[in-house]
Amino acid sequence: MARLFNRNFIVGVTGSIAAYKAAELVRSLIRDGANVRVIMTEGAREFITPLTLQALSGHEVHTDLLDTEAEAAMGHIELARWADALLIAPATADSIARLVQGRADDLLGACALATPAPIFVSPAMNQEMWAKQATQDNVQTLIARGIAILGPSSGSQACGDVGAGRLLEPDDIVSAIAEQLSTGALAGRHVVITAGPTREPICPVRYISNRSSGKMGYALAEACINSGAKTTLISGPVSCEPPAGTTVIEVETTQQMFAASMAASATADIFIGAAAVVDFKPATVSDRKIKRSGVKTMNLSLVPNPDIVASVAGSESRPRLVVGFAAETHDVQAYARKKLASKSLDFIFANDVSDQSIGFNSEKNAGVLIGRNSEITMPMSSKRVLAESIIRELSNVLG
Numbered sequence: 001m002a003r004l005f006n007r008n009f010i011v012g013v014t015g016s017i018a019a020y021k022a023a024e025l026v027r028s029l030i031r032d033g034a035n036v037r038v039i040m041t042e043g044a045r046e047f048i049t050p051l052t053l054q055a056l057s058g059h060e061v062h063t064d065l066l067d068t069e070a071e072a073a074m075g076h077i078e079l080a081r082w083a084d085a086l087l088i089a090p091a092t093a094d095s096i097a098r099l100v101q102g103r104a105d106d107l108l109g110a111c112a113l114a115t116p117a118p119i120f121v122s123p124a125m126n127q128e129m130w131a132k133q134a135t136q137d138n139v140q141t142l143i144a145r146g147i148a149i150l151g152p153s154s155g156s157q158a159c160g161d162v163g164a165g166r167l168l169e170p171d172d173i174v175s176a177i178a179e180q181l182s183t184g185a186l187a188g189r190h191v192v193i194t195a196g197p198t199r200e201p202i203c204p205v206r207y208i209s210n211r212s213s214g215k216m217g218y219a220l221a222e223a224c225i226n227s228g229a230k231t232t233l234i235s236g237p238v239s240c241e242p243p244a245g246t247t248v249i250e251v252e253t254t255q256q257m258f259a260a261s262m263a264a265s266a267t268a269d270i271f272i273g274a275a276a277v278v279d280f281k282p283a284t285v286s287d288r289k290i291k292r293s294g295v296k297t298m299n300l301s302l303v304p305n306p307d308i309v310a311s312v313a314g315s316e317s318r319p320r321l322v323v324g325f326a327a328e329t330h331d332v333q334a335y336a337r338k339k340l341a342s343k344s345l346d347f348i349f350a351n352d353v354s355d356q357s358i359g360f361n362s363e364k365n366a367g368v369l370i371g372r373n374s375e376i377t378m379p380m381s382s383k384r385v386l387a388e389s390i391i392r393e394l395s396n397v398l399g
C-alpha cells in the first residue's frame, strides 16, 4: 500500500553502526510511495557509503553544507522546503543533543532548523548512553517541541550489551510515520473543497478563465483524506491527480460549481473555497464560433456569477466551518479581513500572488490563516505541508 504516496522525505543518517539499516529504510519508504533524498553526516559516511544510498534513493546524497556545487544544485534551504517530512534515522545521542541545541554547523542540523515539515527521530545507541539522564532530558525536550521519537527497541546490541537502544526495524519506522501522518483528526467528518479555475464559454471554442492550477485545492483534499475525512472535491478543469478515496465532481462553469457546492455542502462539516472562480460570465453565449472577419471591435457584455463561498456561508445548512482563500497582489491582509467579514467566513487564507515563487501554478505557497479572532502565519513551504497545517488548524477548531 502506498501510504506515503508522493510525499517528500529527507532521511538524515548519522554515525551509528545501525547506519547500514538506512539502506533498507530508504527502500521501505520508496516502496510506500515516498520520494527520498538522503543527508549523511560525516560520521554516517564512516559506516556506509553515499553510493549505496544514492543508488537506492535515485538521487545524489547530500553531505556538505558549504559545498558550492551541491548548494547550486539544491541548496539546503530549498531542500528543507522541499521536504514534507524529515526523518533522522539512525539518530545518535550526539545528533539528538545537537538537535536540542539547534546547531546548524552541518547540513542535517541546518535542514532540521530550516524545514517547516514535521520531524521524526529514530534513536540508535548503546543502552547506557540511551539511559543517561542527559539523553533522556534531550529526548523530552524534542518531544515537548513536537518532534516524534520512534523507538528505540530493546534487545542485543552490536556492542554486546543488551537493553534499549536498538534502531526500530525499518518497516516499523515507516508504519509509525504513515500512521502519524494520517492523523485521523477528521474521522467521521465531511469536507467539501472547490479547486481549480472555472470557465465561462463565449462561444463553442472560446472561454474566459484564469491561471489557477488547482494544486492548493488538491493538496487540501489529500490532507483531508489523510486525516480520515470523507472528502468531496468540486474541481474545475485541471491536470492534477485527485488523491485516492476522494469523491470528485468535475465542473466547468461557475454556475455548475455553485450548484455542486450548494448540494454537497448540505452534509459538510467544513467547506473550503480554494477555487479561483470566474466572477463574471458573458451575458449571452454564441452557439456558433464567432468569426473574426469584418469585426472592428468586439464587446463582451458580462453579468456577475454567484459568489459560491458566500452563498454556502449564508445557506440554511451552513457547514460549521466555511473557509475562503484570498489571493491578492497588495494590501493582502486588509483585503482578506474585509472578505472574511463580507462573505461571513470563519477563516480566510491570505496569500500574496504578486510574489512569483508562491501562489498560482507554483509548487509552494505561504500566507496567513486569518480567523475572526486569530491569525496564524504559515511560512513558505510545499502546498502539501501548508495544506496539512491548514487542515490541522481547522480540525483543532472543530474539536
Ligand code: C5P
Pocket (backbone or CB within 6 Å): 194, 254, 273, 274, 275, 276, 277, 278, 279, 305, 306, 307, 308, 309, 310, 323, 324, 325, 326, 327, 339
Ligand atoms: O472575492 P474573491 O474572489 O477574492 O474571494 C476569494 C474567495 O471567494 C475564494 O475562497 C474563492 O473560492 C471564493 N469565491 C467564490 N465564488 C466567487 C468568487 C470567489 O466562492 N464567485
